[in-house]
Amino acid sequence: MFTDRVRLQLQAGKGGNGVIAWRREKYIPKGGPCGGNGGPGGSVVLTADAQVPSLDHYRNQRILRAENGGQGGSNDRNGRRGRNLVLKVPLGTLLKDSETGEVIFDFVEHGQTYLICEGGRGGIGNNFFKTPTNRAPNKCTPGKYGEVKSVELELKLIADVGFVGFPNAGKSTLLTQLARVRVKVAPYPFTTLHPNLGCLRTEKNERVIFADIPGIISGAHLNRGLGLAFLRHIERTKVLVFVVDGSGMEGRDPLEDLAVLRKEIEAYQPSLLQKPSIVVWNKADLGQELPEVEGYSVSISALTGDGVERFLTQVLNLLEETTQETDAQAV
Numbered sequence: 001m002f003t004d005r006v007r008l009q010l011q012a013g014k015g016g017n018g019v020i021a022w023r024r025e026k027y028i029p030k031g032g033p034c035g036g037n038g039g040p041g042g043s044v045v046l047t048a049d050a051q052v053p054s055l056d057h058y059r060n061q062r063i064l065r066a067e068n069g070g071q072g073g074s075n076d077r078n079g080r081r082g083r084n085l086v087l088k089v090p091l092g093t094l095l096k097d098s099e100t101g102e103v104i105f106d107f108v109e110h111g112q113t114y115l116i117c118e119g120g121r122g123g124i125g126n127n128f129f130k131t132p133t134n135r136a137p138n139k140c141t142p143g144k145y146g147e148v149k150s151v152e153l154e155l156k157l158i159a160d161v162g163f164v165g166f167p168n169a170g171k172s173t174l175l176t177q178l179a180r181v182r183v184k185v186a187p188y189p190f191t192t193l194h195p196n197l198g199c200l201r202t203e204k205n206e207r208v209i210f211a212d213i214p215g216i217i218s219g220a221h222l223n224r225g226l227g228l229a230f231l232r233h234i235e236r237t238k239v240l241v242f243v244v245d246g247s248g249m250e251g252r253d254p255l256e257d258l259a260v261l262r263k264e265i266e267a268y269q270p271s272l273l274q275k276p277s278i279v280v281w282n283k284a285d286l287g288q289e290l291p292e293v294e295g296y297s298v299s300i301s302a303l304t305g306d307g308v309e310r311f312l313t314q315v316l317n318l319l320e321e322t323t324q325e326t327d328a329q330a331v
């Protein structure tokens, strides 16, 4: 699986110091304290931005700092607030604590924001220590340091589940429908990240990414149509879903379509056919006796939503089995 990771040390800004100052005006003796407060340091904030394609921007960075707060001034002037450091990250970025490896935040939607390091508070100037009994305090406090964290950003956007099928088989419709179905056993919130990409959360709060891989045409392995770029995408998915128009409309034969899809994939790399897969006979609403095939298959209507819930349950089960096997192999 494709991962792209960077390690960064993030530092919020230090708060500005408070100061001691005295009013000195002509003809006003004993003007009193007038030292202002320091401004707060800037915080470090991460925000998901759909326009950012990768973490490349951070590749050569190690330490990133937000601005410090300004020192207080005389005449009760407060110091300037340090500017926040806003780091834009691509959708699909996991923010992890680099010491514990724990996931702190998972950016899946455009605009999601997470404050990782809070800026230090500004110090207090002597004007604020003034009391009825102490009219001339000779005291101020320094600004506090901002938070510092070592983090790891990991981009994980490669689909777990890839839809493979001829143009017009209904892949896009199915992806859209997934966002609508509410599975009874558990609510799986589904977010559309991109027209061809959707993200679903399981009960365990794991992320499953579905991709509608642009249409295959016969000869893809010879680089016709979208060709090789397309086939490369499916190399990285864990589960393949063959979406086939099962209605037999337009004079197509569903079994033959499935055979061609498999042949294309096999011609490119035979091992891809070893991936766990599900055959989806789509357009069930148009009616058609569907052929029996080996392995998992399910008949659905992506248009009406019939059978989509069953399909989802199958995919998630298959994915879980696959993950367990992979984990077992890794041990």
Ligand SMILES: Nc1nc2c(ncn2[C@@H]2O[C@H](COP(=O)(O)OP(=O)(O)O)[C@@H](O)[C@H]2O)c(=O)[nH]1
Pocket (backbone or CB within 6 Å): 165, 166, 167, 168, 169, 170, 171, 172, 173, 174, 212, 215, 282, 283, 284, 285, 286, 300, 301, 302, 303, 304
């Ligand atoms: N009757 C019917 N039409 C469908 C179904 N799923 C998709 N379609 C239609 O088939 C056409 C192609 O669907 P689309 O999702 O764009 O196919 P894609 O090229 O595989 O992404 C569209 O006009 C859809 O409305 C279905 O289950 N039943």
Ligand SMILES: [Mg+2]
Pocket (backbone or CB within 6 Å): 171, 172, 173, 212
């Ligand atoms: Mg489409």
